Amino acid sequence: MKRVLALALGLLVLVGVGVGYSTFAADRNDDSAVERRALDLTAGGRLVFVDTSRAGGHRTVAATGLGEPPGSARTDSGLRCERFAVGAGTGVCLQTRGGPLPGTDALIVDRTTNVRRRVELAGTPSRARVSASGRMVSWTVFVTGDSYNKTGFSTWTGILDTRTDYTLLNIEAIPLTVDGKRYRSPDVNYWGVSFAADDNRFYATVGTKGHTYLVEGDYAKWEAHTIRDGVECPSLSPDGTRIAFKKRSGNGTWRLHVLDLATLHETPLAERANVDDQAAWLDDATVMYGRGHDVYATPADGGGTPRLLATKAASPTALR
Template sequence: MTRARTLLGVLLTVVLLVTAAAYVLWRRGEAAAAQDGLHLRLDRHGTVVYVDRDRVRQVTPRGTAIGDGPTCQRAATARSTLICVRTRPGPLSAQSAQVRVYTGGAREPEVTLPVWGAPSRARVSPSGHLVSWTVFRTGDSYAVPGRFSTTAGVYDLRDGHHYGSLEDFEPIVDGERYREQDVNFWGVTFAADDRTFYATMASKGRTWLMRGDLVRRTLTAVRRNVECPSLSPDGRRIAYKKRTEHGRWRLHVLRLGRGARPVVRADVALAETAHVDDQPAWLDDDTLAYARPVDGTPTLFTVPADGSGRPHRFAAGSSPTPATG
């Protein structure tokens, strides 16, 4: 009995020490985050903001450093608004994240939102009023064991309206409401009207480019086999990754027609022939930026948006977007 009590005491002591250590690490992470200021010039039009080794960086098109910012795994900017999606330090960090939004060059976040999942994508609308994020998450009842599912959300900085998950919107495919329960959404990109957006929907092994309406809370299918869309500055083209017959993703750009229900007018494969698992970003009307690994290190590349030229290696990092003043 004495030996059993001794073992139990040792076990309880170990549990308490582990719990205390985890708490200390969590508090240190929170303290570091509290001191994680913004040292960027988001009003510097034409510069590039990206993530390198979990830190936001800003450089000129030639690679000259301008400044750095908060700790993030995914980031995006537009009109001096920065969204930072970061894993929250401490216990259960693999499924606990924060969306932090900085505006007007402020050194402290204006908005901090808890989210369930691991950071995946981030975007800011051209006006800087809307932000969106995508996270990987596990534990959904429909998820295949050992695989991730995704969820995406939208938040309006003007009035603090949280649109919730895109799973709460009404999806429409081939003119009818889509009623399957295994839907996943990711990769939001915004139009200039602060109402229209595009995203990917996946279900039953298929993917669609969905055109979203924040007012009607609907998502309408536009085209199959489109993932991680990125709307061009002129609102007429979408860059995306397309799954090929070999199971790889290749970057493409499609041109949209006009009207409430745009149809695809053209689809061009870009000069980057390597496998790219990323949401590309338009640096300007003619150039796309994206990340892919080189010798195991996330690396940024640029490529012309018309299918010409060749990829150009830019810097080590991921999650690129241009600063738009």
């Protein structure tokens, strides 16, 4: 009997060693092009993103040089995030939280990705943005549902002022004007905030009764009004004149467009694949976005062709 037990224990040890070695080998292979060290979120000439290259869904903030080939070696900060954005050395990391009541933590980090503040949220990570000055931070989480393509989903979108630490966990109560009239409805959902350079104006999507409106908000006056229907996940250009957004197609997919805020003229971009992402701006002339498991870039004027920017990456921010 003892001999049988000893044999069984030996087999378990061997299995454990084999599994451990396989896991180690897989991690080692996944990390072969990754250098772990602190990131400086104020250093220019870098592309910062969420690295999705490792097995098991383990995602961390990483960076490569702007202009480097898509598969170049990347520097890994070790900060675990599902979504990430940065402005002027202030970052926001949306990190899933386990336990009996799973949720999301919004981590506010400094220029070396050290956590300075943690905001506990319900739901699962969706969108994250930081203003160019680093003062204003926003996030969106799904509190029911897990896709903008599903009916019945609900989102919470928050805004945090890092100068005053004033935090709004959900901006749905902001007075909203639709087509010039004060609007109230229990199904209002906001998502995808993008801040203007003055840290006061912001743009977002508000969904209600089957519409997805682009809204412009005034943080100081605490009011918002609709600009155009059919706009989702807006991203304001660095010069403040255009909005990159995803527009729903008839087949249930989205195509990227750019909206001129002065004329409200829409330009479809050369990327024809389905893009379910809040685009970002590589520069004033180029939009970047997650497509599948990679990050691509395409001209903002509708010309040219999409190009691969970073493999196995998401949530890009260009540091210039």
